[in-house]
Amino acid sequence: MNPTNPTNPTTHPTTHEARTVVVVTAGLSQPSQTRLLADRLAAATARELERDGHGVQIEVVELREHAHAIMDAMLTGFAGGNLARAIDELTRADGVIAVTPLFTTTYSGLFKSFVDILDKDALTNMPVLLAATGGTPRHSLALDYSVRPLFTYLRADVVPTAVFAATDDWAKDGGTGHDTDRDASPLPDRIDRAARALADRVAARRNDGPADPFATTPSFLDLLDG
Amino acid sequence: MQFGIFSVSDVTRDPVAGRTPDDTERVRAMLTIAKHADEAGLDVFATGEHHNPPFVASSPTTMLGYLAGVTKNITLSTATTLITTNDPVRLAEEYAMLQVISGGRMDLMMGRGNTGPVYPWFGQDIRQGIPLAIENYALLRRLWTEDVVDWEGRFRTPLQGFTSTPRPLDGVPPFVWHGSIRSPEIAEQAAYYGDGFLHNNIFWPMSHTKQMVRFYRQRYEHHGHGRADQAIVGLGGQVFVRPRSQDAWDEFRPYFDVAPVYGHGPSMEDFTRDTPLTVGSPQQVIDRYGAFVEEVGYYQRQLFLVDHAGLPLKTVLEQIDLLAGEIVPALREIVEAKRPDDVPANPPTHAERVAAARAAGQAGVTHVGEAVDPYTGTVAEEAAEEAAL
Numbered sequence: 001m002n003p004t005n006p007t008n009p010t011t012h013p014t015t016h017e018a019r020t021v022v023v024v025t026a027g028l029s030q031p032s033q034t035r036l037l038a039d040r041l042a043a044a045t046a047r048e049l050e051r052d053g054h055g056v057q058i059e060v061v062e063l064r065e066h067a068h069a070i071m072d073a074m075l076t077g078f079a080g081g082n083l084a085r086a087i088d089e090l091t092r093a094d095g096v097i098a099v100t101p102l103f104t105t106t107y108s109g110l111f112k113s114f115v116d117i118l119d120k121d122a123l124t125n126m127p128v129l130l131a132a133t134g135g136t137p138r139h140s141l142a143l144d145y146s147v148r149p150l151f152t153y154l155r156a157d158v159v160p161t162a163v164f165a166a167t168d169d170w171a172k173d174g175g176t177g178h179d180t181d182r183d184a185s186p187l188p189d190r191i192d193r194a195a196r197a198l199a200d201r202v203a204a205r206r207n208d209g210p211a212d213p214f215a216t217t218p219s220f221l222d223l224l225d226g
Numbered sequence: 227m228q229f230g231i232f233s234v235s236d237v238t239r240d241p242v243a244g245r246t247p248d249d250t251e252r253v254r255a256m257l258t259i260a261k262h263a264d265e266a267g268l269d270v271f272a273t274g275e276h277h278n279p280p281f282v283a284s285s286p287t288t289m290l291g292y293l294a295g296v297t298k299n300i301t302l303s304t305a306t307t308l309i310t311t312n313d314p315v316r317l318a319e320e321y322a323m324l325q326v327i328s329g330g331r332m333d334l335m336m337g338r339g340n341t342g343p344v345y346p347w348f349g350q351d352i353r354q355g356i357p358l359a360i361e362n363y364a365l366l367r368r369l370w371t372e373d374v375v376d377w378e379g380r381f382r383t384p385l386q387g388f389t390s391t392p393r394p395l396d397g398v399p400p401f402v403w404h405g406s407i408r409s410p411e412i413a414e415q416a417a418y419y420g421d422g423f424l425h426n427n428i429f430w431p432m433s434h435t436k437q438m439v440r441f442y443r444q445r446y447e448h449h450g451h452g453r454a455d456q457a458i459v460g461l462g463g464q465v466f467v468r469p470r471s472q473d474a475w476d477e478f479r480p481y482f483d484v485a486p487v488y489g490h491g492p493s494m495e496d497f498t499r500d501t502p503l504t505v506g507s508p509q510q511v512i513d514r515y516g517a518f519v520e521e522v523g524y525y526q527r528q529l530f531l532v533d534h535a536g537l538p539l540k541t542v543l544e545q546i547d548l549l550a551g552e553i554v555p556a557l558r559e560i561v562e563a564k565r566p567d568d569v570p571a572n573p574p575t576h577a578e579r580v581a582a583a584r585a586a587g588q589a590g591v592t593h594v595g596e597a598v599d600p601y602t603g604t605v606a607e608e609a610a611e612e613a614a615l
Contacts, residue, residue: 075491078430080500214441217410220418220449223360 018055019202022093026063026100026111033133037165038099044195061086063110073117092209095127095202102134106146123156127201131163140164159197163190227561229554230270232305232529235283238536241484249282255539262543264297266550272305287320294328306337306405310358311348318369318390325395330576335403356411370399396580417445424460431500439522458573460527464503467548471506478505485535508552516560524565526573
């Protein structure tokens with residue numbers, strides 16, 4: 001292992017500057033199960049990063065608060081005000097936790113609309129932890145067949161464990177052995193596993209912010225040569 | 227600074243009157259609007275170019291050629307001329323013709339067009355938008371500046387010994403702007419040639435406009451045309467004005483709420499905050515637009531969109547009167563006070579460009595009538611005389 005190689009994901013940077021994790025949550029009710037899951041994931045990720053000596057800053061983007069602005073941005077082509085600031089934070093984050101309720105087999109329309117107004121490069125190489133809430137465990141694979149491809153398309157670095165929480169999961173014992181349902185590991189275990197994986201990626205990442213389109217514009221002679 | 231109006235030529239239902247003009251009525255309304263702008267004393271009228279309903283301005287030089295004959299002072303321009311889907315040979319011919327007919331009282335603005343399906347109607351592909359804009363414009367310039375052109379490129383048939391006529395007025399091509407909202411490549415193109423750059427920011431926040439203009443200015447200086455603050459910049463704008471602010475809001479809101487592009491979207495409150503759209507009294511427009519020079523530096527052309535969203539012709543003419551009568555004189559005074567002495571007040575006129583070309587020893591010939599036919603050894607005049615005998 002070469003400790004001077006900053007691209008080696010197993011090497012923690014020597015300076016442990018604060019890492020920013022942006023939590024995007026698309027729950028509609030207040031309080032929402034989706035927000036509850038998002039908070040659990042954020043807390044677990046922060047704990048893992050702090051254990052490794054990193055400062056952590058968590059920013060939560062409640063899409064409900066931006067619902068009208070997201071639709072306006074779809075119609076006008078630009079995001080204004082608070083939504084623009086939220087997108088900027090997201091784009092500059094070291095990692096993202098994205099949580100959506102599952103509606104009729106997939107991410108909510110609000111969640112997808114938000115993703116649709118992002119720049120196509122906004123999440124390139126971004127460590128992303130995906131999570132979803134749903135009414136029954138039967139929808140759990142929607143994360144992998146529906147939500148994950150969206151982020152793969154955006155070239156995000158999606159952690160292998162995606163966390164699905166059905167209503168039942170909140171009632172279970174958290175792994176103390178009194179539960180008779182052994183189909184899946186308990187929700188707290190899944191949260192910890194996913195948070196650990198995200199923390200590793202966040203710690204290894206250096207986000208220089210979005211590419212400056214002006215800095216990458218070719219000079220005119222290159223354009224002429226086409 | 228020049229102040230003018232630009233039209234996208236949309237045929238839109240008037241949501242208050244409940245009626246939609248037909249294409250003929252809309253075209254004639256545009257002519258009336260342009261003539262009125264000239265009489266009221268505005269500096270520029272620019273027409274869009276579109277080839278799909280609900281827009282009627284498919285043939286800009288026909289419209290501008292007519293207007294050249296019926297207006298006196300106003301500069302006729304485009305917003306924009308499609309450099310991607312038009313054959314540069316036809317553009318060279320049509321706009322040189324317009325330049326001659328108008329006595330140089332014109333310029334034009336290149337744009338790529340934003341409607342994907344239009345490209346294949348003219349044999350092109352929108353994915354090649356930037357390369358088309360680059361190559362076609364390079365050819366257009368040669369057709370205007372060189373009497374005989376041999377040319378081969380990627381997008382049209384080669385030319386051998388081709389001469390575009392009429393030759394530009396006084397041997398000096400029209401001044402060209404490049405319009406782009408999002409593409410730094412186009413700002414770079416404008417900067418490379420020392421042409422003007424117009425950012426049509428009517429649907430965009432000023433923060434974005436500032437970045438694009440700053441980039442163009444830096445590159446203008448880089449390419450050796452002068453200092454960054456001397457580059458030729460234009461901005462779009464959008465206003466609805468009544469003497470009393472509340473009247474403007476009440477009258478414009480039903481049009482805003484269902485307007486093409488932003489209708490059914492953001493509230494008028496949000497949109498007027500985030501974009502240059504200003505609805506209110508003349509003084510409110512003066513305050514807002516008078517401050518734009520602080521954002522982008524002194525600029526040379528401010529265009530307003532006033533004839534869209536189904537607004538009745540009478541209302542549009544009243545908007546022009548308010549602009550020309552109250553707003554523009556005040557704005558001119560404000561921005562002129564902030565202009566450094568060695569920054570051009572306006573985009574170059576034809577006369578200024580001719581003088582500059584002569585001074586540089588570059589003015590070309592005004593015609594090519596002496597060209598000898600290589601097969602018969604005669605010139606065009608002799609052939610015409612023989613035919614007349």
